[in-house]
Amino acid sequence: MVAIGTTIRDASADIELIGVTKTYDAKNVVIPPLSVALRPGEFTVILGPSGCGKSTLLQMIAGLERVSGGKILICDREVQDLEPKHRGCAMVFQNYALYPHMTVAENMAYSLKVAGIPKAERNERVAGVAKMLGLSDLLARKPAQLSGGQRQRVAIGRAIIREPGVLLFDEPLSNLDAQLRHDMRVELADLHRRIGATSVFVTHDQVEAMTLADRILILNKGRVEQFDTPKAIYHHPASVFVAKFIGAPPMNILQVTGDGSVLRLPDGQAVANYSGKGSFQLGIRPEDISVNAGGSIKARIRYREDLGSHEILETEIGCQQLRIATPFGVEIDTTSVLSLTFPRGRLHLFDGETGRAIPEAFGTAATTQSMKEYQ
Amino acid sequence: MFSHRWLPLLLVAPLMLLVVLFFYIPVFQAFYWSFFLEQPFGGGSQFVGLENFKRVLSDPEFWMAGWRTIVFMLTASLLAVVVPLMLAIAADRRIALSFPARNILVWPKGVAGASIGVVFAFLFNPFVGLMAPFNTLFPGAWNPGIDGTDAFITLVAAHVWSGIPFNFVILLAGLRSIPHTLTQAAAIDGAGPWRRIFDVQLPLIMPQLFLTFVLEFTESITSVFALIDTITKGGPGGSTTLLVYKIYVDGFSGFDLSGASTQTAILMVFVLLLAACQFFYLGRRINYER
Amino acid sequence: MVEKARSINITATLLLIIGIVYIVGPLYLTLSTASQSYEYMLRNGLAWIPGGELFANMSKVIHETRIPIQMLNSMTVAFSNALATCALSFLSAYAIVYFRIRWAGIVFALILATIMLPLDIRVITTYQVASNIFSPLNAVLDFTGLNSLIADIFGTPVHLELSVLDTRFGLVAPLVAHGTGTFLFRQFFLTLPKDLFKAARMDGAGPIRFLIDILLPLSRTSVASLFVLTFLSGWTQYLWPLVGASTPDMQTAVVGLARLVPDADGQVPDFPMIMAGAVLVSLVPLAMIALLQRYLVQGLVLSEK
Numbered sequence: 015m016v017a018i019g020t021t022i023r024d025a026s027a028d029i030e031l032i033g034v035t036k037t038y039d040a041k042n043v044v045i046p047p048l049s050v051a052l053r054p055g056e057f058t059v060i061l062g063p064s065g066c067g068k069s070t071l072l073q074m075i076a077g078l079e080r081v082s083g084g085k086i087l088i089c090d091r092e093v094q095d096l097e098p099k100h101r102g103c104a105m106v107f108q109n110y111a112l113y114p115h116m117t118v119a120e121n122m123a124y125s126l127k128v129a130g131i132p133k134a135e136r137n138e139r140v141a142g143v144a145k146m147l148g149l150s151d152l153l154a155r156k157p158a159q160l161s162g163g164q165r166q167r168v169a170i171g172r173a174i175i176r177e178p179g180v181l182l183f184d185e186p187l188s189n190l191d192a193q194l195r196h197d198m199r200v201e202l203a204d205l206h207r208r209i210g211a212t213s214v215f216v217t218h219d220q221v222e223a224m225t226l227a228d229r230i231l232i233l234n235k236g237r238v239e240q241f242d243t244p245k246a247i248y249h250h251p252a253s254v255f256v257a258k259f260i261g262a263p264p265m266n267i268l269q270v271t272g273d274g275s276v277l278r279l280p281d282g283q284a285v286a287n288y289s290g291k292g293s294f295q296l297g298i299r300p301e302d303i304s305v306n307a308g309g310s311i312k313a314r315i316r317y318r319e320d321l322g323s324h325e326i327l328e329t330e331i332g333c334q335q336l337r338i339a340t341p342f343g344v345e346i347d348t349t350s351v352l353s354l355t356f357p358r359g360r361l362h363l364f365d366g367e368t369g370r371a372i373p374e375a376f377g378t379a380a381t382t383q384s385m386k387e388y389q
Numbered sequence: 390m391f392s393h394r395w396l397p398l399l400l401v402a403p404l405m406l407l408v409v410l411f412f413y414i415p416v417f418q419a420f421y422w423s424f425f426l427e428q429p430f431g432g433g434s435q436f437v438g439l440e441n442f443k444r445v446l447s448d449p450e451f452w453m454a455g456w457r458t459i460v461f462m463l464t465a466s467l468l469a470v471v472v473p474l475m476l477a478i479a480a481d482r483r484i485a486l487s488f489p490a491r492n493i494l495v496w497p498k499g500v501a502g503a504s505i506g507v508v509f510a511f512l513f514n515p516f517v518g519l520m521a522p523f524n525t526l527f528p529g530a531w532n533p534g535i536d537g538t539d540a541f542i543t544l545v546a547a548h549v550w551s552g553i554p555f556n557f558v559i560l561l562a563g564l565r566s567i568p569h570t571l572t573q574a575a576a577i578d579g580a581g582p583w584r585r586i587f588d589v590q591l592p593l594i595m596p597q598l599f600l601t602f603v604l605e606f607t608e609s610i611t612s613v614f615a616l617i618d619t620i621t622k623g624g625p626g627g628s629t630t631l632l633v634y635k636i637y638v639d640g641f642s643g644f645d646l647s648g649a650s651t652q653t654a655i656l657m658v659f660v661l662l663l664a665a666c667q668f669f670y671l672g673r674r675i676n677y678e679r
Numbered sequence: 680m681v682e683k684a685r686s687i688n689i690t691a692t693l694l695l696i697i698g699i700v701y702i703v704g705p706l707y708l709t710l711s712t713a714s715q716s717y718e719y720m721l722r723n724g725l726a727w728i729p730g731g732e733l734f735a736n737m738s739k740v741i742h743e744t745r746i747p748i749q750m751l752n753s754m755t756v757a758f759s760n761a762l763a764t765c766a767l768s769f770l771s772a773y774a775i776v777y778f779r780i781r782w783a784g785i786v787f788a789l790i791l792a793t794i795m796l797p798l799d800i801r802v803i804t805t806y807q808v809a810s811n812i813f814s815p816l817n818a819v820l821d822f823t824g825l826n827s828l829i830a831d832i833f834g835t836p837v838h839l840e841l842s843v844l845d846t847r848f849g850l851v852a853p854l855v856a857h858g859t860g861t862f863l864f865r866q867f868f869l870t871l872p873k874d875l876f877k878a879a880r881m882d883g884a885g886p887i888r889f890l891i892d893i894l895l896p897l898s899r900t901s902v903a904s905l906f907v908l909t910f911l912s913g914w915t916q917y918l919w920p921l922v923g924a925s926t927p928d929m930q931t932a933v934v935g936l937a938r939l940v941p942d943a944d945g946q947v948p949d950f951p952m953i954m955a956g957a958v959l960v961s962l963v964p965l966a967m968i969a970l971l972q973r974y975l976v977q978g979l980v981l982s983e984k
Contacts, residue, residue: 076577077576077577097576099579099580103577107570111568111570111571112574113592115593124575124578125578172574
């Protein structure tokens with residue numbers, strides 16, 4: 015075992031999970047064997063619904079949870095049996111986990127104090143981090159005297175003061191109000207650019223994931239659904255689960271049947287040409303549907319939501335729900351039947367049973383290089 | 390909130406009646422009588438000003454009893470907090486014994502002070518108790534019936550035994566209310582389990598620790614009566630006559646009501662001052678929001 | 680957590696073993712001695728191993744002492760103490776929290792102050808009050824001069840006398856005059872959502888209905904906790920029952936047990952019988968702890984918050 019202390023200076027670690035599992039008992043499998051690799055300096059967001067195992071995964075990297083099997087490598091070093099302090103990770107917690115009996119300065123300096131770093135150097139580093147985060151005037155306060163956003167900054171400062179190779183974030187923005195969350199997001203992105211530590215950020219908020227991540231790892235019931243850049247995930251979702259999870263409002267998924275040349279809705283309407291046979295799921299984003307008099311697809315409008323910048327139309331098409339986002343100002347009669355066009359290049363086709371994407375169904379590349387590489 | 394003229398009055402009346410009758414009047418009477426010379430159980434009374442206080446304060450027995458009370462209070466309550474504290478920290482860990490321990494350590498709550506006094510009097514009996522074999526080897530090494538220190542130790546041991554449940558439960562509840570993530574954060578910051586005791590756990594249960602001390606100070610000098618009466622009867626040679634016991638003996642055996650009331654008044658002022666000091670000096674510094 | 684905690688876990692285990700031995704040891708030795716004969720004890724001192732005389736010793740206690748009737752007294756005192764404390768504290772806390780009254784704060788402070796000066800400290804004067812609960816009234820009449828007025832008119836001044844010593848009421852009432860229960864319920868009521876009260880009022884519930892239909896069902900566990908706590912406290916009282924009851928048939932079991940130990944020095948007392956008495960006396964509260972531990976622990980924690 016190589017004891018490297020609590021700081022890894024100037025190093026940005028790569029993290030590799032090899033067949034990592036977490037089970038509580040035979041029936042209670044939180045994470046089936048999972049393998050991913052995170053590149054040095056990369057900002058990875060683990061995204062998934064609550065209970066998908068994303069926090070467990072993060073805690074296993076941190077050493078707060080034991081792995082039930084598999085290996086965790088940080089900088090090519092096996093760390094799964096090392097104590098948290100020997101892994102070179104720092105963490106920002108959801109509820110900040112600041113020590114209520116210590117001042118801001120003491121909170122930030124605590125890890126350095128434990129590591130036996132002399133007081134003078136501690137003070138110097140606290141001052142540096144405080145300046146970077148705009149906390150210089152608050153150093154003598156206790157956490158109870160701070161606002162939510164200030165506590166959040168202290169929690170980040172406490173993590174980065176050690177200059178860790180790996181920064182872990184466990185839903186750190188979920189306790190903030192909407193405005194503050196936006197500001198902190200911008201700040202975090204900026205901070206990551208400056209310090210460049212490999213970062214893993216757990217959230218259930220797709221906006222945070224899309225704006226912060228270099229790559230997003232989408233987790234569903236402990237399994238990786240897709241691991242790719244935000245753009246790729248948005249444009250080429252690897253499964254129905256991902257398609258529905260990303261985008262607001264989410265992608266429409268229609269049950270269709272292929273007869274060898276055309277995909278049809280249950281009511282018989284043809285929606286696209288495709289050579290496959292059997293049942294499929296057809297996906298199209300609300301903003302990709304165009305409403306025009308010449309459209310061949312008919313949908314009955316149920317109600318409309320005016321969002322100012324655009325409108326969301328809730329329609330029904332062959333007993334299935336279809337959401338359409340239209341530019342504001344398009345005159346539509348609520349009682350009428352809409353004529354729609356599904357642009358062929360914007361359609362996504364998924365397997366009827368497994369829900370996995372069928373690549374290049376309509377002539378576009380639905381999977382990316384990185385998918386093959388990391389799955 | 391409800392607005393009602395007489396219903397709330399009616400609701401608090403029964404308890405307030407009892408509190409006034411059996412708390413405020415006795416407390417008032419103790420102070421009142423300390424300025425009067427009272428004939429025992431009826432008869433007249435005569436205002437004597439500070440005579441009673443002069444008499445009590447010039448009595449060396451009173452000072453001895455007071456001194457012993459303070460010594461007992463400091464040693465017994467310190468042990469009665471520190472022992473449960475260590476047990477609570479141990480039982481807070483995830484180890485096999487922590488579950489049975491959490492159950493067993495509250496049992497003394499069901500055993501009266503006087504009952505455990507009777508038991509300890511037997512266990513520490515020099516002839517048939519635990520120390521009997523030791524005494525045959527070194528005659529006279531242990532005899533609470535003759536040696537005041539031995540008697541004192543027996544009292545402290547019995548008091549700590551009785552005091553474990555309350556303090557253990559309160560301190561354990563305090564430890565368990567420490568947010569899990571705070572422990573995790575400290576672990577990531579590099580603090581091991583030993584260090585976390587001093588840097589995280591103890592500072593965070595200060596409110597509970599403070600409370601147990603405040604209550605234990607009063608508790609140790611009042612509930613000790615049952616132990617004294619069953620173990621030592623104040624002996625040997627008055628070496629375990631604490632103030633509560635002296636007041637009882639003076640009042641119920643010596644029929645010196647004025648003297649007993651005066652001492653009661655002094656003890657009450659002492660207890661109240663003690664609590665006030667603790668609240669103003671200690672309480673202010675360690676109360677913080679979580 | 681991935682952590683090497685061997686040293687601390689071993690230390691913790693050792694500590695807990697010592698703690699358990701410290702608690703259980705005296706109880707075990709009580710039981711084992713209670714199951715040996717007087718002669719065995721004279722020969723060997725305290726008994727490390729149980730013998731077969733437990734029931735003989737217990738029957739000696741039951742037949743030769745007043746412990747059985749005293750246990751009934753203890754039962755009555757403990758039960759009435761628990762019941763009265765729960766009921767009166769609940770009502771007063773209800774008035775303090777849910778009524779718009781200006782004096783709520785003062786009343787609460789007055790009740791809470793009782794915690795600072797336990798009964799054992801003020802036993803002398805409490806005894807005086809109990810020996811004639813009208814003495815404060817008499818004093819007021821004397822002091823205000825009303826009595827001389829009455830004496831002028833009716834020939835004699837009013838002097839009422841009613842002693843509650845040697846009565847069950849007298850044994851229980853001073854124990855009930857305590858603030859813990861009110862404090863516990865007040866804290867509990869304050870944790871209940873305020874909208875609950877508003878909703879009940881919108882539904883048309885008045886003070887009594889709200890108390891019975893909403894508050895009481897919600898407070899079930901708090902009531903149970905306080906009940907267990909005050910039952911145990913009533914059972915284990917010593918000083919007050921010692922002075923409050925002067926005849927053996929009115930005294931409680933704990934007092935009776937202490938009286939089993941002869942005052943005079945000299946002969947070694949019949950410890951096996953006394954220990955059998957101690958076992959009997961502690962049986963009810965210990966059984967209660969075993970069965971209702973959850974409520975006891977909760978009560979202890981609640982009474983602190």
